[in-house]
Every structure is written in structure tokens, then in C-alpha cells.
Amino acid sequence: MSVPAILVQDVTVRYGEVLALDGASLAINPGRICGLIGVNGSGKSTLFKTIMGMIKPDAGRATINGASPAQARKSGVVGYVPQSEKVDWAFPLSVREVVMMGRYGHMGLTRRPKRRDHEEVDAALERVELTALADRQIGQLSGGQKKRAFVARGIAQGATVVLLDEPFAGVDKRSEATITRLLREQAAAGATILVSTHDLQALPGLADEAVLLMRRVLMHGAPEQILHPENLALAFGLDVLNRKEA
Ligand SMILES: Nc1ncnc2c1ncn2[C@@H]1O[C@H](COP(=O)(O)OP(=O)(O)OP(=O)(O)O)[C@@H](O)[C@H]1O
Numbered sequence: 694m695s696v697p698a699i700l701v702q703d704v705t706v707r708y709g710e711v712l713a714l715d716g717a718s719l720a721i722n723p724g725r726i727c728g729l730i731g732v733n734g735s736g737k738s739t740l741f742k743t744i745m746g747m748i749k750p751d752a753g754r755a756t757i758n759g760a761s762p763a764q765a766r767k768s769g770v771v772g773y774v775p776q777s778e779k780v781d782w783a784f785p786l787s788v789r790e791v792v793m794m795g796r797y798g799h800m801g802l803t804r805r806p807k808r809r810d811h812e813e814v815d816a817a818l819e820r821v822e823l824t825a826l827a828d829r830q831i832g833q834l835s836g837g838q839k840k841r842a843f844v845a846r847g848i849a850q851g852a853t854v855v856l857l858d859e860p861f862a863g864v865d866k867r868s869e870a871t872i873t874r875l876l877r878e879q880a881a882a883g884a885t886i887l888v889s890t891h892d893l894q895a896l897p898g899l900a901d902e903a904v905l906l907m908r909r910v911l912m913h914g915a916p917e918q919i920l921h922p923e924n925l926a927l928a929f930g931l932d933v934l935n936r937k938e939a
Pocket residue numbers: 708709711712713731732733734735736737738739740
């Protein structure tokens with residue numbers, strides 16, 4: 694049997710008094726796009742940070758292709774598109790420089806880009822349709838363009854496991870369509886993708902499978918199964934079921 698690309702085993706995370714994850718377990722196989730669904734505060738960002746090794750769980754563990762998060766980050770197999778609110782957009786970096794960060798792992802200690810690095814960055818910018826804006830400061834892009842810049846960073850990096858925390862929040866339709874197409878292309882080429890979203894309608898067109906999170910994984914199945922009102926009610930409360938009558 695193949696090793697899951699993303700494996701989360703019985704992970705518990707506490708922030709002081711707050712129990713953010715409570716025995717969450719999840720396995721995603723290579724080449725799959727998995728949508729992560731849950732109300733605000735259900736632990737989605739905490740799950741991403743655990744898989745990235747940015748926080749150490751109080752119990753349980755996460756692995757990427759069987760390796761620890763730290764090893765996976767070091768080898769560059771894992772890429773992360775954070776929530777927009779978590780990024781300092783005033784940072785004096787151009788779009789091109791942000792995408793070039795994806796090449797750091799390939800450059801050695803000097804971090805001096807070689808021709809191959811420039812070529813990969815140009816190709817990634819082209820794929821996300823940001824070539825014309827490459828020299829703009831990153832903060833001077835629209836919400837959707839910023840997300841595309843981070844997706845390009847993952848492409849330039851050559852990441853084969855990609856985590857995206859709400860890439861469609863505050864994003865224009867063109868960016869949403871471009872990002873969805875790119876994720877599908879990456880998955881078709883073998884990449885594994887975990888993407889959180891509040892856009893339930895877009896889920897079947899985006900993901901092969903989906904997960905309902907509420908501190909732990911309530912359900913993991915086909916998007917259509919997850920979107921069944923009774924299952925959504927599990928994660929979002931009974932309002933979803935009652936909305937029609939209201
Ligand atoms: N650094 C922190 N310190 C204290 N509590 C935190 C911290 N980060 C998150 N929490 C709490 O942990 C819980 C889970 O937060 P998390 O950000 O993982 O949820 P989320 O599902 O990503 O939410 P959202 O959809 O609003 O982004 C929430 O109750 C949140 O308030």
C-alpha cells in the first residue's frame with residue numbers, strides 16, 4: 694500500500710484553555726485534492742500549521758510522504774498558501790521576489806538565483822497570469838492576485854504537497870477560476886492538495902474529496918456526500934437544515 698501524502702494521526706492542539714484540535718485524524722493519498730470544510734474556529738488553520746510543523750501538537754503527529762513536517766519543509770516538497778490576514782503585505786518585496794522565495798531551497802546558502810531559478814519564476818508567473826505585474830510591490834495587488842502570487846511561489850518551488858488556507862476568500866472570479874484550474878493541473882501531475890474553503894457550492898468542481906472538521910474529523914468522503922444537508926448540519930449546526938422553512 695502506498696504511503697498517504699498527508700497523514701494526521703490523533704492530533705490534539707491546545708492554546709491555553711482553548712482546545713483547537715481534539716484527536717483529529719486524516720489521510721490523503723497522492724494526487725488528490727481534498728477540501729477542508731468547517732465553521733470559523735473549527736481548527737482548520739491549526740490543522741494546516743500542524744501539518745506544516747509550525748506548531749507542535751500536544752498529542753499525535755502529522756507526516757508528509759511519511760516524513761516529519763520539518764523534513765518535508767527542508768526538502769521543499771510542501772508548499773503553503775496562508776490566509777491573507779496572516780501576511781504582512783507592507784513588506785518591501787515585489788511579486789517576482791515573492792515567487793523567487795520558492796526557489797530558496799534550490800539555491801544553497803548564497804541565495805543567489807541562477808538562470809534556471811529565473812526561468813522557473815518566469816514560468817510560474819506566466820502560469821498564474823501575473824507576468825505583467827511581476828515588478829509591483831506585493832501589497833499593491835488585489836486579493837485574488839496576491840493569492841495567485843503565492844500559488845506561483847509553490848509552483849516555482851516544485852512543491853508536490855500544497856496546503857491552501859482559504860485561497861478563495863475575498864477573491865475575484867477570474868482569480869478563483871485560475872487558481873482552481875492550476876490546482877487541478879497540479880493534481881493531475883501528481884500533486885496532493887489540501888484546501889480550506891467556505892465556498893461550498895464550488896466544492897464539487899474543485900475537490901475529489903472533502904473533510905468536515907469540528908476540532909476532529911467528523912466526516913471524510915466525496916464532496917457530494919459531505920454537502921448532503923444532514924452532514925453539513927453536523928458541522929454547521931441545524932440552521933442549514935432549517936433554512937428552507939425559515
Ligand atoms: N494563537 C492562538 N492563541 C489562542 N487561541 C487560538 C490561537 N489560534 C487559534 N486559536 C483558537 O483556536 C480555535 C481554532 O482556531 P483556528 O484558527 O484553527 O480555526 P479556523 O477553523 O481556521 O477558523 P477561521 O475559519 O475563523 O479561520 C479558535 O477557537 C481560535 O480562537
